[in-house]
Amino acid sequence: MTPSSSSSSSQLSTFLQWLSSNNVHIDPRIQIVHTPKTGYTVQALSDIPYGVRVSKTPKSAVLSVRNCTLSDTLWPFLKPLEPNIALSIALLSEQLLGRDSRFWGYLQSLPEEADIALFWKLKGQDGEEALLWLQNTEVSAILRTSLLADLDRTYTQVVRPALAQWSPTIDRFRKAYSLVSSRAFQVDSWHGVGLVPVADAFNHSEENGVFMETDFAVCTQCGSLGPCAHPEHTPPHSSPWDEPMTCDMVTYAPLKAGEEVFNSYDEKGLGNAKLLVWYGFLLEGNGEDRIGFEREVEGVLRVGGGEGEGEGEWSGKRWEEVRDVAAGFGEELEELEAVVTPSEWVEVGEEEDETEPGSSWIDAEGRVSLALFLLLFARNSTEERDIATHLHLVISVMKLLDQPGEKETVLAGIPSAVLKTLKGVAKDVQRLCASKMENMYRPELTTSDLAAMLDTHLGPRTKLAVSYVVTERLMLETCSKRWQDLAESLNE
Template identity: 25%
Template sequence: MSDLFQWFQSQNGDVDITSLTIADIPGHGRGALALKDLPEGFTLFTIPRELTLSTRTSSLPGRIGKPAWKHFGLDKGWVGLILCIMWEEAQGSSSKWSGYLSSLPSSFDTPMFWNSADLQELQGTAVVDKIGKEQAERDYNGKLLPVVQSRVDLFPPESLSEHYTLHRYHLTGSRILSRSFHVEPWMGGDDDVSDDGSQGPDEAVAKMDVDAERSVVETGTIPGSSETTKELNDELEGPTDDEDDEDEDADDPADVAMVPMADMLNARFGSENAKLFYEEHHLKMVTTKPIKAGEQIWNTYGDPPNSDLLRRYGHVDLVPLEPPLAGLGNPADIVEIGADLAVFAAKKDSPEKLQDKIDWWLEVANDDTFVIGTDCQLPEELVSFARLLFLPRDEWEKVRQKSKLPKPKIDAQVLSVAEDVLSRRINEYSTTIEDDEALLALENAQPLSLNKKHALIVRHGEKRILHGTLQHVNQLQAQAQSSIGGNNKRKNRDGAEVSGTKGKKARS
């Protein structure tokens, strides 16, 4: 990594090479290691804002021109940034980012590059429908190629087969997905200073804090009634033109930036010991706690579940879990459950048509997916939705008039729906939890390929959540039955005692 350090310093980046190094770390790929004991608040390196690579800093958008940039749709989503990076890479040593671009990975272990057999191992998980390969290819053919073919002065025809192929498009998109930061323009001003004109350290940190997520927030989903939910916009695409017009607060694609040096730090759940901060002209990587010599310097990805870690970065986290789960896993793991499964379950016991309630829920709650975490508790939103589906007509009319969601109170009907939903969700996987545990037990003796091992860890983590939640539901059902049975026994016992007393009195 000496070449990267030399390039970084030649571009006015400041790095303390006596304090850290970039090295290959077993099990973690390349990462940053502390060369000596580092105190909290120590600045590891400083990056000039103009050294970040985005559609704001690359000269390509200016060369193409703003009208053409918008005409080809490069101002929406990530296509513009992908093209900027591909173009800068095609410039070779004449690009100011040449030393940085040559350090970026040329292959990924993410599902975007898996074959169909390996992808089958992810059936049922939250990964498959979010890979977005088809959407990315539509963007490549519909947005990137037209502008490339229209400007032979910027994109010589002989360079297309080397620098602007579909494979390189996927590769560049994956670099952004796994390594980019959300860097907004500096908003400092009068509010950033205290009454005496100075800026204290605590205030500075508060103003400088960079979004912990290393990639753009994913686009949401638009629910359908009883149909299987489908993500409408792939993460690489960002919001559609219509959505962008409707939502003035939507993320600006120009805020997505590659940040040299900062993206060399790895991350692990709960391990963050350094964080990226920004000032008016620079970004700084600063330690957030003391780090011992030889320890890895960890940034944060925001502690996502293994399904997202695998999809974005090509790895998974395994750390000790807390009850109700046990063993190793990712404490941030989740399972996504479509609202359509609750509708299917409710239809079995409800003779009325549910479409009005479904439409109202989608309008008011705007939520067609429920999320269960490693605490294995039923989501309040799922409980509220299940209660809505069973509301009698008069109560339903009151709820609709008040536009107020039903309280998430668990009752027998909710538990029945939850049991059915969880069972249906478990059946979406192609293997059972017992199958997965058998494979995990044999993994040391019969090692799996990296892709299959990662898929196994992701789906097993999700199944543990589902089975743990189902067990919790069954316990609640048993407690309810026991309570009913206990009440009946007490009533019978009371009645027998009264009869006996009367009998004794009669005999006396």
């Protein structure tokens, strides 16, 4: 239910009063705004320089499994659970207490639920249609986890018995989970995850203006930052121990008057698939998007393609050899950044297992991951004895082709084995992309058809799903076209 603007403004004023009585500090240069359509946003009222603490929420005002009213009773039930599930139960318990909850002024300001894709399966026709569209995308890969079943089981085994006096429904528990999923923060090593009033009013963007700062390393037994009765806790020397512990939103860049202030929900970045599943929205042109090729890599390898190569050989000796050789090629490989994404160079040759299918992906610009490039290189150069020289030549040709100039001159004198490997890699990449698209919903529709559908009458979830699919299709098409062009230039 969408609240009217008068109920929305009374919710906000009750929330602001609650913040004030819980000693939450808000810098007068920012303002929390609420409209029924956009929910909460935070606006800068004047220019604010870098490094300003624009809000400070005492940890006593954070809702966590440690801080909730029924913590003493609930803790033994919550301790073994996955943190977000445990926090959802803590949140639900406060919601059930209603006005008796010390968090009521905050809770009454929250939406009833966040419409996250995790629960679309349970949302009738629009949700089901949206999920059909998301078939064989990154979203469906995330949704393959057993979380929904875990939530059902937790409801029966924990929520119902622990909160029996209120007879909570599974629906209320799921709604609480959706709020936690879309607005909880890591608070510290005692609270774990928690709902941090004010901090959770900021929307997300890739270019964030604020970030959260808090003392994380507190005593895991009692939450103390300074010296306490627990000998395992070594107090950090960097923080004053006697000040109230707070979760602060600090400006990360100078803010301009009149502009919305954004946070980033994950310092490592969040692609649209995760945003849809855990937060229920997506960002246009999200630079963090990736498409994994776990299934397709196995499919392509199974059908063969590397000359004379049999099933299963790809991850064997040759792959290890290529990986070892590539570890010494750091700078050379970096120069391929137009085709191979530079963001994971550090992983090459390090402990992370590059044979994991999870490291084969393309990025938002349609560039292949280094692991995928090397995997396909390995698979298409099985006959080469001197793999280091062969890799060097392949990289050199790719670099030359990327520069303006006569392709014929570039290619003259290049050993045919090098061209063959490159053509093989190009063909494999195109096959991976095609295979991904063929297994999506309605593959017969072009990407332009899908984009045109966005102007027609679609349910809100279906619309989000179709826009997501358009971005994945564009990434695949960009990637495929780049390698097709490369292969064609080798034929000229």
